[in-house]
Amino acid sequence: ISNHCNKIPVIFLNETINRVKKVTETKLLFLIGESMGDALFAIGSLHVIRDKQQGDIILIAPKIYHDLLRLCPFVDDVWDVGDLSTLMKEDIYIAKYIGDFYAPCSGQHIFASKHQIDSIISSYGITKVNNTKKEMVLSLDKLDKQKVDGFLSENNLNKKIVLIHPNEGVPNRTWPKTAWEELIGHFINDGWSVVLIGANTNFYSHKKAIAIDN
16 A cells, blocks of 8 residues: 555544544545556446445546546546545545445455456455456547647558557566567557557656567
8 A cells, every 4th residue: 555645644543533524525546556467457447336336436646647537437536646635545544444435446355366357346345347347438529629639640540540558567567578479469460550559768767678670
């Protein structure tokens, strides 16, 4: 769990119980890690919990991902993990106390023997979930698409486009370069336009992208 969320004022047990009794609106809090992939997997688990539980779904995440996370229709709010107010910290304390605090990006799920989304959903105590409920749902209706449309036009990209991010992470989560190139070859042979995304000069420059040959 992030150190940011452990810096919570100490509240006596009886005071916490009194505060919980006064809570009229449930808040389901989810701590999101620094990896975009893990953040997206966390989003993939929200459809299920939205169907099963009442209350606002609030993600506590690095600010760099806020615009992306807010595109998920199941998310009611996003808090900056690096700038939590006293009230937010108290909400986190109470959520942990009553069991409404989740860490979908923890090592328990990242290194699980099953798919990360399946592992996250299992931690909710939910089983037998249809695969359509495990998709990463993002609503693009209100998104300004002018830059995207301009990029597509400038590069003469057709309607079958796939974005590939050949990220280099920890060994058990990194595909070899040859595997990426083979996958890209299959897409190209099937008539897709392939766009490689990611860079080694951005905010997360310590997370390298694999150089793919043409």
